[in-house]
Amino acid sequence: MPSRNRHVIAVVVLVPVLAALALWAFAWPASRIAPRDLPLGVAGPAAAATQVERQLEGHEGAFEIHRYADEAAARDAIEDRSVYGAVVVTAQGPELLTASAAGPVVAQFLQQAVAHQAGAEGTQVKTVDVVSTPAGDPRGAVLNAATLPLALAGIAAGAVVTLLGLRGFRAVTALLGASALVGVIAAGIAHSWLGALGGDWWTEASVLGLSTLAVGGAVAGLAALIGPAGTGVGAALVMLIGNPFSGATSAPQMLPEPAGAIGQWLPPGAGTTLLRSVSYFDGAAATGPALTLAWWAVLGLGAVLLGGSLRARKAGGGPAAERRELSAVA
Incomplete structure (x- = not known):
């Protein structure tokens, strides 16, 4: 009974704290939008x-x-x-x-x-x-709205991989496949159907897929290293910091400092900036955000592989377990 009471108290306290944190993360930048340099x-x-x-x-x-x-x-x-x-x-x-x-x-x-x-x-x-939005999305609403679904897709991919118990190369393969499919579907909707993007179709699909992979890799990588709690940490980082600080609805320089700068170092902000560059500006200023997403993806997938290897060794399988996993993938 005391244990149940503690659980009730934890829920009563934790939910309002999370609600307050989410309200601050989303409302504070929105209420302070103004140009800064x-x-x-x-x-x-x-x-x-x-x-x-x-x-x-x-x-x-x-x-x-x-x-x-x-x-x-x-x-x-x-x-x-x-x-x-x-x-x-x-x-x-x-x-x-x-x-x-x-x-x-x-x-x-x-x-x-x-x-x-x-x-x-x-x-x-x-x-x-000089550079206008496409006729299919004159207010730029589709690109702005795409930030949240891509973040959710990445979180879902990382969480599902973790819940299914996929490790090592199997987890990496699942994340790569899911992210690539998300990129193709998202480009099909935003570019082909809604006409909201105006760049090269496959480049846009690659950017959308890479954005998803950066988030999914981070979530799955944290879970592989620190356990199931890593899923929550990764999701919170993306949803409560990355999404509201992305500057998708305005610009990084319109957000209060240092929110705009922080947002560009996280996948939602880098992904939005990169998608604007390849869709409307022929890839201008794309190098920085592309490298940011690539580093998130590489580090995340690397953490997935490292976490799988450490768990295999801890379970007593050692190198033999790793070889069995590689042969199973092959």
């Missing part, structure tokens, strides 16, 4: 561009200003994902270049900020969307 370009004649730059610097800490010689250079910087937008000073007045594909929320904020500044001076601002 958001990369923004300024182009045009030196004197006029300097004046615009000083006006933008009035938004203390909001923008990281990059100077460009002309509109063409500013457009190239946007397409290379060096900046989210640019203010170009022309003979007809200021022009705002945006990229809704990099984040509709960011593009909207830039329009409001620059239009407000120009309105105070009695001028009109022409806005040009």
